[in-house]
Amino acid sequence: MLVQSVKLNRPKALNALCKPLFVELGKAVRDFDADDSISAIIITGNEKAFAAGADIKEMQNNTYSTNQKGGFLKEWEDVSNCGKPVIAAVNGFAAKFGQPEINIGTIPGAGGTQRLPRYVGKSKAMEIVLTGNFIDAHDAEKMGLVSKVFPVEKLLEETIKLAERIGTHSPLIVKMVKQAVNQAYETTLKSGLQFEKSVFYGTFATLAERIGTHSPLIVKMAKKAVNQALGSQLTRLAAEPSLQFEKHVFNS
Incomplete structure (x- = not known):
């Protein structure tokens, strides 16, 4: 690459x-x-x-x-x-960095009033855009x-x-990550979480690319190895309690 x-x-x-x-x-x-x-x-x-x-x-x-x-x-x-x-x-x-447009009698026209508050917060964005000062x-x-x-x-x-x-990472996964992070600036938290989960689910269909080969035999072997590893891990998790409890005695 x-x-x-x-x-x-x-x-x-x-x-x-x-x-x-x-x-x-x-x-x-x-x-x-x-x-x-x-x-x-x-x-x-x-x-x-x-x-x-x-x-x-x-x-x-x-x-x-x-x-x-x-x-x-x-x-x-x-x-x-x-x-x-x-x-x-x-x-x-x-x-x-700055948004000096106000100094020449106009406003930002390529996203400065929309992206900047999302990145630095409303108060700091207002200061930068309204003063025209640089940081x-x-x-x-x-x-x-x-x-x-x-x-x-x-x-x-x-x-x-x-x-x-x-x-060094999968190009497809990198693209998915970028889409998911950008979505955070385009929608509500609830919708963003739903989008993230749908993309996360979609990554499980990309095993062949993630292991760097499209050989059906290698993919089959990799899937088997992953399933076996997950199965043994789940067995261990099932055998171990997820929560630990302890009583604390105190004088009343």
Whole structure:
């Protein structure tokens, strides 16, 4: 399995996110998602910037009508719709995080008012969106907005290690895990638990892939071994009490 990296390359614009860039990135991500040899995708920038945010020059002549008719920012959804793990190795300018749209008289338009409260809570999201202030990488880690912080010289190396670790697992199970975790942000707890259980049940139909072979004989032998192991384990569990009771005497 391979880890595929893609580098944003608009250095003069600090990798500002314009439509041509996202059209190209979206196509690349869709192609990577369809490639069975790729286990995870890393998106990174350059030394100066990961991405400076949306390209303001591109937006300055937009109108309500053109935004509606053209589906402005729709290309941005390709990355979030990817079934494989997508890891952002954020460096440079974008190692500071924020929603500065209010500073230019607009609001976040690609999920900032919806995803951010789910990640960091309503109060902190309100502060970030209403002030337009930036937070650094360490504060972002404390909030749960990023998972790890590394020195810049080790960032890509450590990100690749993380992606490779994920790649050691079954691609199908990894996709199921991602779907289940993402579902937590899309529905109620009750519905999410039901979704998780249905996916969990579904994993029991993937034994052949989990043992890394599609040989019917090997699958049959593996199933037999698993059933025997489970049977002996259940026998031991049945013989041992699930609860232990003890009386404590005290003077009244």
